[in-house]
Each structure stands twice: as structure tokens, then as C-alpha cells.
Amino acid sequence: SNLYTAFQIYFEEQELPVLALWLKTQGQKKADRMQKLTAFLLRERGTVSIRELAYKAEKWQSPVVALNDLFEHEQYFHKQVCDFMAFVRSTDDSALHSLVLSLYVDEVHVSDFLVELLRMLVKEWKRQLPLE
Template identity: 40%
Template structure:
């Protein structure tokens, strides 16, 4: 078995207390080996496929937050406060997921890449059109999360558990929501009374 070792530059660390230390980082077959004052720490380097896919999911969630907020304003104008409130909570939930994924990437030694967001302004003609766009978006997000879960299952099970935990409630809520939208789409002629 041949092991290739790549030595990185030494790094001087000055803690808030104690004496300065010199760290040497070695790269040994996908594992970073850190030696500092006689102690050694092993840290696994984050897989680039997972890092790229998670960054894509982060950017999708940020874009999704913008869509939810736009729809929230629209439904508020249409005097649908419960749907508007639900969209607001979804936007907040999206940003919480974004923060957790960013922290996980940084913790595992990856790099967070947030892309520029461009979103066209939408003028929905009816609430049903807005709900149809929301339904398409929910289906896209579910597909992207499922694809990412398949990648994680094949590459790193700890990320699979992490993402499954993040999206466990969303999968249930979006399934119920999509079913509700299908019912509303079938009965678009019937008007519900305002309470």
C-alpha cells in the first residue's frame, strides 16, 4: 500500500491564553492530519460532490425564500392572511435551513458559495395561478432534496442523516400542501367564503 503525504506550510497560532503553537498539516489520502505540540488530530476533508450539491441547495433555498416572500405579499393583498402567514413561516424555515447547512459546510472544512440571485417580478393574475407556481416550485425543491439525499447515501451517510433531519417536516408539509393545491385546482370554479 502506497501512502502519499503532502506537507502543507506550518501555521503559527497564537491563542488568547498560553504559548503560541506551531501547527503542521499533512494530507494523507483524503484525511487531514494536524500535529500541534505533540497532539495529533484527524479531520476528514469534505467531499467536493457533497460540497457542490449542498451549495446548490443553499442557493436554491435562498431563491425559494424570495419566492415565498413575493407570494406572501401577493396573498396579503388578496386578503388571504392564513396562506400569507404560512408562506412567511416557510421563508423563515428556509433561512434556518440555509444557516444550518452553511455551518455544516464550514464545520467540515468546505467552502460556502452563494451565487448572485436574479428573480423576475411576477404579476399573478389569480391566486390559483400563484398557487400553481408554488406547487411547481415545491415539486422542484422536493426533487432536488431527494437527488441530494441519494448522493449523500452513496457518499457520506452522516450528511444523509443531517439533510434527512432538516427536511423531514418539509416533505410531509409539502406533500399535504400539494394535495390541497390539486383539490383547489379541480374546483377552481367554486369560491370559498371569507371568514
């Protein structure tokens, strides 16, 4: 969620409020998911290890570079979720199955969102072309 906050702040500074708001929502959802997973693990006497994450927005030279980094992160995160879901399916823990399904049932990645938006724009663009 911290990385999404860094993206949010950057896109706010670039005056892209819709993308910034979407990232804020995603960051909140991801933080909420981690809280629920952490609570489950601790309740089940598991352990939780948290790595430090430091990300500097200065590396983004333009919104396109930042968006590319966001896509790369989304692809990485999507693979992590898929691997986690596969692991959960391989366990016999019905409580874990239920929790994980409820956490990720509505997962929407920015790449999916933008691809859909691009499809809409292409359709609109084609409708505006002069017919010969």
C-alpha cells in the same frame, strides 16, 4: 426562502392570510435550513455559492396563477430535496446524514397540504349531497 417571501407578500395583498402565514413559516424554515447547511459546509472547509434570485409578483395575474407557480416550484424543490437526500445517503459522512435527516424529517409541501384539504372538502361535499 426569498421566493416564499414573494409568494407570502402577494397572498397577503390578495387577502389570503392563512396561505400567507403558511408561506411565511415555510420561508423561515427554508432560510434556517440553508443557514445550518452553510454552517456545516464552512465548518468542513467546503465552499458555498449563492445565486441571485429576483422574482416579480407582477407576473401573477391572479391568485390561481400564483398558486400554480407555487405548485411548480414545490415540485421542483421536492425533486431537489430528493436528489440531495440520495446524494447524502451515498456518502459515508455520518454528521452530514444526521444533519440532513434532522433538517428534512418534517418537510411538508404545499401540494401535499392542499391535496389533503381537497380530500376533506370532497368528503364534506359528498356528505351534503341528497341521497336518492
